[in-house]
Amino acid sequence: MTWISKTTTAFGGLLLAHACYSAREHTALQSLRTATAATLTSSATATSSLPVDIIIETIISTLIILVGVVLGTRPLRPIEWRAWAGKIEREGEEGFTNSAGEVDKDFVGNPFSTLESRPNFVNIRQQRKEFAEWVQKGPGQQRQQRPQ
Amino acid sequence: MWLTDPPKRMMCHCIASRLQDTPAPAASTTTAAKLTTNSQLSISPANSTTSKRFTNKGAPQTRPTRTITANLTATTNMSATELELQISPIVQESLMLNSKTLYNLQSLTASLFGVSAGILGLESYSGFLFYLAFSLLTAALFYTLRVAPTSLASGKSPLDTSRYFRGAMDFWTGGLMNGFAGFILTWTLFYGLVRA
Structure with a gap:
């Protein structure tokens, strides 16, 4: 998604630069014309406003850059704990990528991981039973079925 | 088999706090009259604090029920926004x-x-x-x-x-x-x- 926002912003910036240059040239021409008119006929006309096309181009380019910049913002995170933890649970790392598609550096992972991996509560007898079954199966089947 | 009991109990707390992910119907009630009916909802923040305490100490020292009751007595003096924050905590x-x-x-x-x-x-x-x-x-x-x-x-x-x-x-x-x-x-x- 990031290339969409970058190309949009770059295109809008190009249009805005062109509008700026056009406006600059227009005012320069306008001042030159009033100066020559003042020397020739001594009736200076008031400086007229910008042509409509420059105004339209400026506004359109501003809107284009605006869309590009908004598209380039990083995705938001839910602030409620239950929505946030549910998002982690459902989407994992994929839900916490920035606009470039990389996982955020401050992604902490499952907030309940301290509850889930505690050696104090490991069921050692169950694991011993599983290990004994795994040993009894012999070397042939060990490659297919690894114990959990 | 006695070893299997504490993990199961702790997993129950874990699941209970995860159940908050489903939208709580009583979360929008802010009146003090419904405070007593919301008492079971305030398990979740209390549970998160107790779970941290368990991981620090390694073994459960206080029952979660005690902290829940302590939390309930605290909630009676809370304003509506504080209660809302207790029901649905903010990250x-x-x-x-x-x-x-x-x-x-x-x-x-x-x-x-x-x-x-x-x-x-x-x-x-x-x-x-x-x-x-x-x-x-x-x-x-x-x-x-x-x-x-x-x-x-x-x-x-x-x-x-x-x-x-x-x-x-x-x-x-x-x-x-x-x-x-x-x-x-x-x-x-x-x-x-x-x-x-």
């Missing part, structure tokens, strides 16, 4: 990240609006009106592209930003204050560049 990191994202966007676009206002040669009130209109447009666009797709899917009403931000006024009109200095700066700069 501070997410809140800061979202606010920073919005602030960066507002500062950046305010400078952009200054550039276009300077090119257009706007003066006094028309320039400020231009800024007002475009900053409100920025908020609307940000809502449409970033907030709305997931916010509406999670069951929030339209134009409700409470999934990602606290305070609707900060979201909609915060850009008027945040980017004002940048707007004035680039406005005067480009006005001078084009008209000089």
Whole structure:
């Protein structure tokens, strides 16, 4: 998604630069014309406003850059704990990528991981039973079925 | 088999706190009359604190029920917003990240609006009106592209930003204050560049 926002912003910036240059040239021409008119006929006309096309181009380019910049913002995170933890649970790392598609550096992972991996509560007898079954199966089947 | 009991019990707490992910029907009740009916809901914040305590000490020392009752006596003196925070806790990191994202966007676009206002040669009130209109447009666009797709899917009403931000006024009109200095700066700069 990031290339969409970058190309949009770059295109809008190009249009805005062109509008700026056009406006600059227009005012320069306008001042030159009033100066020559003042020397020739001594009736200076008031400086007229910008042509409509420059105004339209400026506004359109501003809107284009605006869309590009908004598209380039990083995705938001839910602030409620239950929505946030549910998002982690459902989407994992994929839900916490920035606009470039990389996982955020401050992604902490499952907030309940301290509850889930505690050696104090490991069921050692169950694991011993599983290990004994795994040993009894012999070397042939060990490659297919690894114990959990 | 006695060893299997504590993990199961702890997993029950874990699941209970995860069940908050489903939208709690009583979360919107803020009246003090329904405080007693909400008493079971306040298990979740108390449970998170107790679980931290368990992981620090390694073995459970206090029953969760005691902290729940202590929490209940505390909630009787709470205001509505505090109660709401107890029922559905806030992740501070997410809140800061979202606010920073919005602030960066507002500062950046305010400078952009200054550039276009300077090119257009706007003066006094028309320039400020231009800024007002475009900053409100920025908020609307940000809502449409970033907030709305997931916010509406999670069951929030339209134009409700409470999934990602606290305070609707900060979201909609915060850009008027945040980017004002940048707007004035680039406005005067480009006005001078084009008209000089």
